[in-house]
Amino acid sequence: MVNCAISGAIASNPCVTPQGYTYEKRVLLSLLTTNGGICPQTKAPLSEDDLIDIIPAPQSTIPSAPTSVSGAGFSGLLSTMQSEWDSLMVETYTLKTSLEETRRELSQALYQNDAAVRVIARLTMERDQARAMLAQGGGGGGAAPAPSGGDAMEVEKSGSSAVPASALEVMTSTWNDLCKERKERKGAAGKTTRETVSGYAKKSSKTIHKSSGKTGINAVACCKANPDLIATGGVDKQVIVFNTATEKVVATKAAGSKPVNAVDWLDGSSFVSGSGDGVVKLFGGENFDEVATAEVGETVVAVDVHPSGKYVFACTGSDVSILDAGDLGVLARLGDGETDNYTRGGLHPDGLIYVAGTDKGDVHVWDVKSGSKAASLEVSGPVGGVAFSDNGYHLAVGGDDGATIFDMRKQKVIGKAGSGRADAVAWEGEGKMLAYSQGGKTMVVEAKKWEDVVVTCGGHGKDVRDIAWGEVMVTVGMDRKVIVFGK
Template structure:
């Protein structure tokens, strides 16, 4: 029967299966038969259109016509296919050549643009260096100094090559220092009763890992970051001082350089970021201390308080006065608003001063000497009130705890000593590895943790003086270390040119 495909050699165009007989039919023909008879043509059993089952088959491949089966026809088909393939290959080669030419032209333009940018950058740098000398002489002041009417007078950085004359500490200055100390002491007693909210825990510190490393802040030809400080108002901002004679202000959140401060004639060994204003202080063995406006990247004040290299600086809690020390055995107290030296005192029989740090209250401060002595001074009386012997080698760093009771000191003897300022004695000595070099000490703002930088970077828990974490990520000596807000991160600088951030 024509309906039954099994009898025919042809494959139906739309095959269906009858569930009654299991035979395959052409849908068009079986539907016509069902409408006329209502039964399966093979078994004569009742069958409806809805009962039919569609079959899924591959598309019908029709054979070549007889005219295409001859040898000449096959050769022509192969020739046509070869011609199409060659034409496609030729088109692709043309497109590739065009793309190569466009890329070569773009790379040439990029290289030319880079050369122009490098030349312009060099010219801008030279212009800024010239302006750093010329603008302050015209009395241009950095933003943040404007509220002070005396600022900017005598602001020329080259106005005095010799040390300045002492202006004297007036009763007004002394009263200002006393009022600030009274206020800070009262605030500290309140804070001392509670742990700051959000302070990093001991477990947090132990889980700190390197999160970022920046090596492009200072020159690669004269490598080494010698000093670093963070802004207490915004701890994402960091200032570094380098062997390349520059200070650099960097934002860790945006990973952008905010300012490059050029003007020192020798390496920058100490830097401080003002806690409330857009100002930076830097000191150098070129005998000078410079005050910089960050927004203008210009030197606004030059303080020449010493005849020898400046070895350390510390900002008073008022933000208006700067303590400095020098290898000329003198320490000086200067007004950063006017650039004037208010008082200068010689250490007398002591050796060269290597570092200096204000007590949190601001009425006393400590200095370290080359002959291994730590000296505590009364600022108002300008007198040496206590001495802490015990180290061997020049003192490298001193740091007061926020609570005002503890003083941490280090020297070239691979130990860190903790001193009780109430009892004036050494109550704890942290012995480090043999030949360990300590270059920087820093308590966090709560006085809970102490960090040590040198051969590596270490964090200790205060009171228990337990070592919590050691960071060995630097490839050279770590020269400076600081804590972020609530010890949320640790930042360190090194002679390997890198500025590294450690956190969770």
């Protein structure tokens, strides 16, 4: 028995299209006359000549449909009802298709409207600032002439280093709120214990990115708003949204012309990505459609969403761009004009400090409010990963000799974990446990007991490239595997 792909009923006169879909021939021909000869499934051109009738084998045991009768009376009534039913099925299918398309367009329109509102607000703020500066400098005897050629571009770039006052106000307010929340929950019993983590085992292992050409997964991020969702960035230039509970791919999106190096979530329905071609993209809506794009000039090695959800920090090889989360417009840059060759970056949980590690092992600490470099730390070899603990007191940095842990209050080393190359580090949500990679394995240690491994999580055939720790711990590597660990 063959079911019709439009009506869902068993086809009495089945046919198959070149694309492999089966239909009741009568229903399909009726639809083709109304939609201009377009396949309802693939949207490709389709005519009656393309259809292939399906003929049961002579020895088939499938019961045949009753022979249709012709003529007047009851048989004619049945024929009329059949035709009306076919028309109803075609109309229902068309309405469902139209509804899905309308929903998709509405979702994208809502995000575009939100982005437009943010752009208007930002431009209004910049206009008011320009007027204020003009009023203050109006009696100064005239402006200096603008330099020409390439020098003008350099001035423009350096002039964007200051974070706008309105953005600093939001960031400072967010910092105050987070400090209050941290004080309120200080001393409260947490859910993560050594016993819980020691029982971690592999819950699932999937290979969801492309297997052809250059392969591997560079980045992973857990969604706090929807703990079942993760986003992964691959060497195949795609970002994939994956549901760890159902173990199914939710969305696959092209994120650039080079490998995706970083991903982070804004909320439960939107995320950002950064790729090797210097492109930062924002995806959102029901189907995670592309909402905005920014070109920051160089290879993006890290993207971090500010705790307020209104700004995105994108770390490139030489500087850090601060973007508006609505339209990805560049608000400011953190950099000193030197070629630092940053390899990784990370934002402090309070959102006012950014750290960026170089290929020489230097870790630069940037003060977002002043736009200046506040301190420099050092590890062995190229920086492989950076991660702050929940309260921001401790910073873990991956290097050639494992993970180095710094006390950011004293800016000194307080511990080391592991001995081999650590390309990825991650704290669990309460800052009690630290995970770091060692080749194809991930080791977990307890805070202040850096050399005491609580559990070893393996399963990768190649190096682990990134670790994300939400309600479960997720590791990704160059073998294309996404492995979920939990109790």
